[in-house]
Amino acid sequence: MTASPLISASNLGRFYSVSGGMFAPSGTVKALDGASFTLEEGKTLAVVGESGCGKSTLARLVSLIEEPTAGELLFEGEPASAQVPEHRKLVQIVFQNPYGSLNPRHKIGTILEEPLRLNSDLSRAECRKRADEIMERVGLRPEHYDRYPHMFSGGQRQRIAIARALMVNPRVLVLDEPVSALDLSIQAQVLNILAELQEEFNLAYLFISHDLSVVKHISDEVMVMYLGKVVEAGAAKTVFDNPKHPYTQALLSATPVADPHRKKKRIMLQGELPSPLNPPAGCAFNPRCRNAIEKCRAEAPALVFDEKTELACFNPTPL
Amino acid sequence: MALLDISNLTVEFQTASGMFRAVDNTDIRCDRGEILSIVGESGSGKSVSMLALMGLLPWTANISADKIEFDGRDMRSIDKNARRKIVGKDMAMIFQEPMSSLNPCFTVGFQIGEVLKFHLGLDRATRRKRTIELLEQVGIPAPESRLSVFPHQLSGGMSQRVMIAMALAADPKLLIADEPTTALDVTIQAQILELLVGLQKDKDMALILITHDMGVVAETAERVQVQYAGQKVEEQAVGNLFDKPHHPYTSALLSALPERATGRELPSIPGVVPGQFDRPPGCLFAPRCSFAQDVCNKGVVRQDEALGATLCNFPVNVGKADTVKPAEAG
Numbered sequence: 001m002t003a004s005p006l007i008s009a010s011n012l013g014r015f016y017s018v019s020g021g022m023f024a025p026s027g028t029v030k031a032l033d034g035a036s037f038t039l040e041e042g043k044t045l046a047v048v049g050e051s052g053c054g055k056s057t058l059a060r061l062v063s064l065i066e067e068p069t070a071g072e073l074l075f076e077g078e079p080a081s082a083q084v085p086e087h088r089k090l091v092q093i094v095f096q097n098p099y100g101s102l103n104p105r106h107k108i109g110t111i112l113e114e115p116l117r118l119n120s121d122l123s124r125a126e127c128r129k130r131a132d133e134i135m136e137r138v139g140l141r142p143e144h145y146d147r148y149p150h151m152f153s154g155g156q157r158q159r160i161a162i163a164r165a166l167m168v169n170p171r172v173l174v175l176d177e178p179v180s181a182l183d184l185s186i187q188a189q190v191l192n193i194l195a196e197l198q199e200e201f202n203l204a205y206l207f208i209s210h211d212l213s214v215v216k217h218i219s220d221e222v223m224v225m226y227l228g229k230v231v232e233a234g235a236a237k238t239v240f241d242n243p244k245h246p247y248t249q250a251l252l253s254a255t256p257v258a259d260p261h262r263k264k265k266r267i268m269l270q271g272e273l274p275s276p277l278n279p280p281a282g283c284a285f286n287p288r289c290r291n292a293i294e295k296c297r298a299e300a301p302a303l304v305f306d307e308k309t310e311l312a313c314f315n316p317t318p319l
Numbered sequence: 320m321a322l323l324d325i326s327n328l329t330v331e332f333q334t335a336s337g338m339f340r341a342v343d344n345t346d347i348r349c350d351r352g353e354i355l356s357i358v359g360e361s362g363s364g365k366s367v368s369m370l371a372l373m374g375l376l377p378w379t380a381n382i383s384a385d386k387i388e389f390d391g392r393d394m395r396s397i398d399k400n401a402r403r404k405i406v407g408k409d410m411a412m413i414f415q416e417p418m419s420s421l422n423p424c425f426t427v428g429f430q431i432g433e434v435l436k437f438h439l440g441l442d443r444a445t446r447r448k449r450t451i452e453l454l455e456q457v458g459i460p461a462p463e464s465r466l467s468v469f470p471h472q473l474s475g476g477m478s479q480r481v482m483i484a485m486a487l488a489a490d491p492k493l494l495i496a497d498e499p500t501t502a503l504d505v506t507i508q509a510q511i512l513e514l515l516v517g518l519q520k521d522k523d524m525a526l527i528l529i530t531h532d533m534g535v536v537a538e539t540a541e542r543v544q545v546q547y548a549g550q551k552v553e554e555q556a557v558g559n560l561f562d563k564p565h566h567p568y569t570s571a572l573l574s575a576l577p578e579r580a581t582g583r584e585l586p587s588i589p590g591v592v593p594g595q596f597d598r599p600p601g602c603l604f605a606p607r608c609s610f611a612q613d614v615c616n617k618g619v620v621r622q623d624e625a626l627g628a629t630l631c632n633f634p635v636n637v638g639k640a641d642t643v644k645p646a647e648a649g
């Protein structure tokens with residue numbers, strides 16, 4: 001028997017009921033609707049899509065911050081649960097905004113050691129030793145141990161957040177837009193650290209980003225989402241070299257390329273993302289899709305294998 | 320003479336811990352019919368230099384310049400009233416967060432109408448007609464029905480379109496777009512950039528596009544100036560800048576792009592941009608530069624225009640025909 005994958009999700013969903021306020025209608029938001037995937041040791045699965053497509057919701061489910069309202073999440077073949085201490089340690093999360101996620105009143109040392117004090121019975125000295133090791137590993141200096149978050153730049157704070165996530169020896173990092181707030185030169189530093197750490201500890205990454213050039217660089221597998229649903233998934237190289245879903249094609253073609261000599265023809269998507277409270281019938285992408293046919297307005301396409309990748313589309317055309 | 324001609328602009332802020340130089344001897348020139356992109360990482364003084372031009376900085380700012388000329392007028396000595404007649408009319412600006420520049424209490428139609436009233440003195444009926452035309456021009460569907468909409472009812476992309484309509488209301492000669500698409504998703508960014516470039520061509524405007532995104536620069540700009548820590552470190556036509564950057568910072572920045580990576584490890588720039596207290600005495604990039612020599616810690620020369628007027632003692636990608644000015648200490 002082959003070992004169960006580190007993480008596997010089938011038909012994972014999270015619906016929110018929103019009670020309409022004075023201006024907003026009430027109803028159900030299908031923030032995440034039926035995501036299935038597996039995540040293996042040492043690999044990076046990237047999740048891409050525009051804001052509101054459910055990336056952060058997925059991140060919260062996988063890191064056990066919230067429970068799914070549908071589907072199944074397994075850690076090494078067992079139902080994942082925040083009640084199981086090993087599960088809490090298995091997955092750690094790093095957020096986009098390192099400012100918001102670090103307690104401003106605590107010193108870096110305290111911030112780093114907190115997860116260990118909560119999740120292990122290591123002595124003070126052992127906690128300190130671990131903090132020193134990890135700090136060195138992410139490129140922080142020993143004197144940083146006694147400083148406060150506000151004394152650090154954005155890039156350094158993201159190093160601190162990564163260090164904190166690593167304290168309990170997790171095997172999976174959920175990275176929710178980890179470099180989106182960083183300047184280019186600092187982004188490269190942080191991406192390099194993530195690559196080194198993955199190699200060294202054989203970490204699995206669930207890497208969430210809206211920046212396709214970053215995703216292309218870092219991921220093994222990719223999952224493209226639109227309005228809570230996975231529309232295309234597969235090996236990153238295959239999907240990026242030969243995108244099949246009209247949305248993936250539009251997303252790739254809208255991403256600016258840093259080459260002024262490349263004259264490219266752009267697929268200009270019409271309109272904007274529809275309201276998640278009132279998604280279009282049929283395929284949610286149909287009002288903006290240049291390939292839409294009658295069937296797309298009536299029925300929602302399922303995600304099915306199509307040669308090498310998975311695709312949810314009735315009328316795909318090559319780019 | 321260029322439509323906009325700024326030379327040696329310096330902006331310093333009085334802060335609790337002393338003076339902080341946000342813009343440092345920077346030149347900016349832009350003519351009708353051209354797109355200049357100002358690119359640089361956050362804090363490099365891009366926004367502050369434009370706010371200085373528009374007279375929108377707080378009193379804690381000390382502004383000095385050898386020249387700030389717009390459309391032949393000296394903007395340094397201009398009085399408040401005269402400035403108010405230019406800003407928003409001949410020179411307009413849009414920002415990253417359209418929501419923060421729209422007044423939440425008034426309808427879209429009213430806010431555009433106010434610009435038309437103040438700058439062009441149009442009557443009520445003409446204002447309404449012109450507002451609808453403007454909304455149509457910026458690609459807002461069913462413009463008539465949007466007149467009575469409040470800003471919070473619009474998506475990010477739609478409010479940026481409204482901001483553009485407002486900026487265009489009085490037919491500006493210069494449009495400054497400060498990170499206009501940074502807060503938007505890429506498919507909406509593509510729509511907005513196409514709109515801006517199309518309008519710039521149609522109206523033969525000067526467009527200054529401020530961004531930190533090298534992809535956006537490559538696809539939209541004609542001429543590019545690169546800012547680092549408040550200084551202009553080089554300026555070139557867009558094609559040349561990407562092929563042959565002359566400043567080590569530009570060169571390193573381009574190499575750090577994931578899309579240009581050859582291996583898993585990205586060539587990164589060590590360290591961070593200097594702050595108020597660790598501003599180096601010579602070249603501001605010296606502590607992070609892989610070409611730096613001792614002399615770079617003492618002073619830095621500005622090269623000729625053939626080398627992009629780059630601010631560097633040891634410019635890179637130098638051809639046989641180029642003459643490099645020698646470094647001089649202090």
Ligand SMILES: Nc1ncnc2c1ncn2[C@@H]1O[C@H](COP(=O)(O)OP(=O)(O)O)[C@@H](O)[C@H]1O
Binds near residue numbers: 029051053057
């Ligand atoms: N706690 C919540 N209550 C109601 N709606 C929510 C909640 N969290 C997220 N949503 C909605 O779910 C959708 C997906 O959100 P999110 O996962 O944050 O997307 P992304 O991270 O891709 O931008 C959005 O429409 C968002 O408004």
Ligand SMILES: Nc1ncnc2c1ncn2[C@@H]1O[C@H](COP(=O)(O)OP(=O)(O)O)[C@@H](O)[C@H]1O
Binds near residue numbers: 332339377
């Ligand atoms: N009102 C102010 N008082 C003090 N410092 C300021 C003020 N406005 C901007 N700065 C500082 O000036 C520098 C340049 O800012 P800015 O022009 O906004 O950078 P950017 O290139 O990101 O647009 C930054 O370090 C910023 O913190």
Ligand code: SF4
Binds near residue numbers: 568632
């Ligand atoms: S002047 Fe020196 S330190 Fe500055 S960029 Fe050029 S080589 Fe590097």
Ligand SMILES: [Mg+2]
Binds near residue numbers: 055056057
């Ligand atoms: Mg998110």
Ligand SMILES: [Mg+2]
Binds near residue numbers: 365366367497498
């Ligand atoms: Mg700015």
